[in-house]
Amino acid sequence: MFNALVIDKNGEQTTALKSVDQSLLHEGDVVIDIAYSTLNYKDALAICHKPGVVKQWPMIPGIDFAGVVKSSSHSRFKAGDAVLLNGYGVGEKHTGGLAQQARVNGDWLVPLPENLSLKQSMAIGTAGYTSMLCVLALEKQGVTPESGPILVTGAAGGVGSIAISILSKLGYNVTAVSGRLEQESYLRNLGANAVLPRCEFEGEAKPLSKEKYAGVVDVAGSNILANAIAQTQYGGVVTACGLAAGMDLPTSVAPFILRGVKLIGIDSVMAPMEQRLEAWQRLTVDLELSMLDDVIQCIPLSGVQEVAKQLLHGQVRGRVIVDVNA
Known part of the structure; x- marks a missing residue:
């Protein structure tokens, strides 16, 4: 029993x-x-x-x-x-x-993986593994720290927290989006360079807004993702891995056909073993385990x-x- x-x-x-x-x-x-x-x-x-x-x-x-x-x-x-x-x-x-x-x-x-305890592996867990899949997708599409800032939504949650830590250690400039601005010091300690309130991304999205971000890690969906896409710069990459704000995506084709923005879905559930092993190996290197x-x-x-x-x-x-x- x-x-x-x-x-x-x-x-x-x-x-x-x-x-x-x-x-x-x-x-x-x-x-x-x-x-x-x-x-x-x-x-x-x-x-x-x-x-x-x-x-x-x-x-x-x-x-x-x-x-x-x-x-x-x-x-x-x-x-x-x-x-x-x-x-x-x-x-x-x-x-x-x-x-x-x-x-x-x-x-x-x-x-x-070597150098990880059982407890540390679950401190990372599916959230951290998903974060690493997002980072790998950005890298494989050519997004580098020199490309521009990376936007991370749901920043105080599990995926967002670990994504910020990984991206910061890799040298990216990270902008965190959170509905809990009382967590700003926590997010900056993880490595966020700027923290924005979620309300700035919750309204109806324009087809295109000012180009700001080379890449996005989004856990929210709905208007938050739509606004992030609209603010992604020419040739930028948006990774979508969650639906905390909703399953809908009220956007237009404009960012994709006028700016060449790429929207990449991140599935952690059925990802091939090759990707899983790569993600976990990279986590042992690119995540500051002390955090x-x-x-x-x-x-x-x-x-x-x-x-x-x-x-x-x-x-x-x-x-x-x-x-x-x-």
């Missing part, structure tokens, strides 16, 4: 911390004793019973985790190996990481439901990691 956060649906959805056994876990060829998971925006949506995330019940939420292999019939992994997982539908279609054990397809697992203590709070499984509500209300700064054995 082990502890797990379980979402079930018998008429209405319920979420409860329960003692369960492996019969609740979905099929896989590797069983992991989990050390840490995280609480992401998608997890919070599921835990608070917002529609569209959980595809079947009962479900253990948690879109990522890190731990040690308990047993394996997969050729790449053996008992005692330290591993991590991001995405692949865990916590949505396949039982996830907010539990003391998981059973998954070994093809989904990433060996824990992780400043961007995380660590909670037990019993605290997840309350913090999930806070996360959906924009009351959480940085990253939330879950010590599933606390």
Whole structure:
């Protein structure tokens, strides 16, 4: 028996911390004793019973985790190996990481990178891994520190916080956008050169605005993304990885056909293993690991439901990691 956060649906959805056994876990060829998971925006949506995330019940939420292999019939992994997982539908279609054990397809697992502890890997988590995918996309499209400033929306959240830290260490000039200007000192400590209020990006976007940014890391969507696109300079690159402000995109073709702006979607869930390994290797080099203590709070499984509500209300700064054995 082990502890797990379980979402079930018998008429209405319920979420409860329960003692369960492996019969609740979905099929896989590797069983992991989990050390840490995280609480992401998608997890919070599921835990608070917002529609569209959980595809079947009962479900253990948690879109990522890190731990040690308990047993394996997969050729790449053996008992005692330290591993991590991001995405692949865990916590949505396949039982996830907010539990003391998981059973998954070994093809989904990433060996824990050298120089990272299990706790550090989840302090980075899916948010940091997604941030790195955004940075890699900017680089591969030729955006360099000399190209111009980079705009990061949702800057005080998990993706934004780590994106700022990475970009700053790489020498980029970073402008942070946040709805919580009381976090300005936090954002500047991460490396932001300027901090702008979210309200400047929430209104209806013009087809084109003054060219300001060589690149964008956007977690918001909707008007915020539309305004960011309108302010992207000629040949600039916009990476989109979230929908915190909405799934719509009220823009026009003008930035794309008159300025050659590129809009690149970043999917962390089903990204090929080659990209995952590259992102995690770069994170060990390009992220200042000492900053992780400043961007995380660590909670037990019993605290997840309350913090999930806070996360959906924009009351959480940085990253939330879950010590599933606390």
